[in-house]
Amino acid sequence: MGTRRDFLGKMSLTALSLPILYSPTSLFAACEQPYDGPMLRVAIMGLGSYGTRVAKAMVDCKRAKLVGVISGTPSKILKWQATYDIPQKNCYNYDDFDAIKDNPDIDAVYIITPNALHCEQAIRVAKAGKHVICEKPMAINAEEAERMVNACKDAKVKLLVGYRMHFEPKTVEVIRMRQAGEFGQPKFFQGQSGFVMGNPNQWRLDKELSGGGAMMDIGIYSINGARYMLGEEPIWITAQETKTDPVKFKEGIDETITFQMGFPSGAVASCLSTYAMNHLDRFYMTGEKGWVEMRPSTGYGPIKGRTHKGELLQPHITHQTLQMDGMAQLIFEDVQPLVPVDGEEGLRDMKIIDAIYKAVKTGGKVDL
Structure with missing residues (x-):
C-alpha cells in the first residue's frame, strides 16, 4: 500500500539516467510541503468497502485526485458523485467503461473488484490507453497476471499493484535497515x-x-x-x-x-x-x-x-494516501519505491x- 518522498539528494551524472528512489529519510516531506505539479486523475472501479477506504484517503493526497467512478450499482455512483463532486461525464458502468478512451480527464483506473475480474478489466483499461492500478492479488493465477503485464506493455501504460506496505513508513525503514546491512x-x-x-x-x-x-x-x-x-x-x-x-x-x-x-x-x-x-x-x-x-x-x-x-x-500516515501519492510520483517522475509496485x-x-x-x-x- 500516500504521500511520498523527496528525491535522493545530489545524484551523480551517471545516475541521472536511472530511476530515482524514494529517500526513506524524507518519506513524509510530501505531506508537509506545498505541491504544484501534475495531478494523477484517478477513476475507482469497484465502489465497495475498500474502494471507499481508498477514496477517503485520496482526499488528503497532494499528487492524486479521485475524478471518476466505475460501478455496476447506479445508487453507489450517485452517492459517490455527491460525496466527491464527480461529474457525470466521468461515471461509467462495467459495460461501457471502455469509453474512458475518449475521456482526457482520466489518467488511471484503480481496479478494486473481486480477484477473478481483475485480468479482463485491466486489459480493457490498458486498451483504452489509461494507466492501470490493480488491487492485490493482481489476478487469480500467474498466467492471468502475465497477460495483464503484457497487455499494459503493449499499450504503453503503467501497471501498478496496490502494495500499500511498500510506502508505509516503518516498513520502509526496516527495508532501508536491511539494505544497509x-x-x-x-x-x-x-x-x-x-x-x-x-x-x-x-x-x-x-x-x-x-x-x-x-x-x-x-x-x-x-x-x-x-x-x-x-x-x-x-x-x-x-x-x-x-x-x-x-x-x-x-x-x-x-x-x-x-x-x-x-x-x-x-x-x-x-x-x-x-x-x-x-x-x-x-x-x-x-x-x-x-x-x-x-x-x-x-x-x-x-x-x-x-x-x-x-x-x-516513524509517524503513522494513512497507507492509501501514501500509496496513491507515491504512484503519482512514480508515473510522472519515475520516482521508484524501495520495493517495486509494478x-x-x-x-x-x-x-x-x-x-x-x-x-x-x-x-x-x-x-x-
Whole structure:
C-alpha cells in the first residue's frame, strides 16, 4: 500500500539516467510541503468497502485526485458523485467503461473488484490507453497476471499493484535497515497473517470470484513480506492445508495454510495464512547482527515495530494516501519505491501462490 518522498539528494551524472528512489529519510516531506505539479486523475472501479477506504484517503493526497467512478450499482455512483463532486461525464458502468478512451480527464483506473475480474478489466483499461492500478492479488493465477503485464506493455501504460506496505513508513525503514546491512545476513522470517472470516456469503468465499481463500486475501501479505524483509526471491516451497469447517470453506477455498519457503542464501521463511484465527498480524525477521518484529505488521495502522536497536518511531500516515501519492510520483517522475509496485512484482507473488497451491495438492516440495 500516500504521500511520498523527496528525491535522493545530489545524484551523480551517471545516475541521472536511472530511476530515482524514494529517500526513506524524507518519506513524509510530501505531506508537509506545498505541491504544484501534475495531478494523477484517478477513476475507482469497484465502489465497495475498500474502494471507499481508498477514496477517503485520496482526499488528503497532494499528487492524486479521485475524478471518476466505475460501478455496476447506479445508487453507489450517485452517492459517490455527491460525496466527491464527480461529474457525470466521468461515471461509467462495467459495460461501457471502455469509453474512458475518449475521456482526457482520466489518467488511471484503480481496479478494486473481486480477484477473478481483475485480468479482463485491466486489459480493457490498458486498451483504452489509461494507466492501470490493480488491487492485490493482481489476478487469480500467474498466467492471468502475465497477460495483464503484457497487455499494459503493449499499450504503453503503467501497471501498478496496490502494495500499500511498500510506502508505509516503518516498513520502509526496516527495508532501508536491511539494505544497509544493519541486520547482517538475514536468516529467518516468520509471517502470521489471519483473522476469523465472518459473513459466509461474501464473494471472498466464492471460488469463481476470489480464486481461492485466505491465501488470496491475507496470505499474500506474508508472501510479499518475506520477500522484502529477506531481500531475496524464494527458490522452493512446501505447504500444508488444514480445514476445520468444510461447509463454510468449500472446495477450492482454503481456510488455513502453513507454508515454508527457501531462499538462495540459505534463509528460510515459515508462514501462516488463515481465515480461522484472530490476532495474527505479525512479521519477525532475524539476521546475523540483529532482528525486527512488527505487530501489527500489515493492518491499516498504526503499524508497530521494534528492532535490536529499539522501537520504530516513524509517524503513522494513512497507507492509501501514501500509496496513491507515491504512484503519482512514480508515473510522472519515475520516482521508484524501495520495493517495486509494478506488474512484475505482482506476477512474482502470483507465481509463489500457484506454487503453494501445488505444494498443498502434491504434498511435496515445489521448485521455483
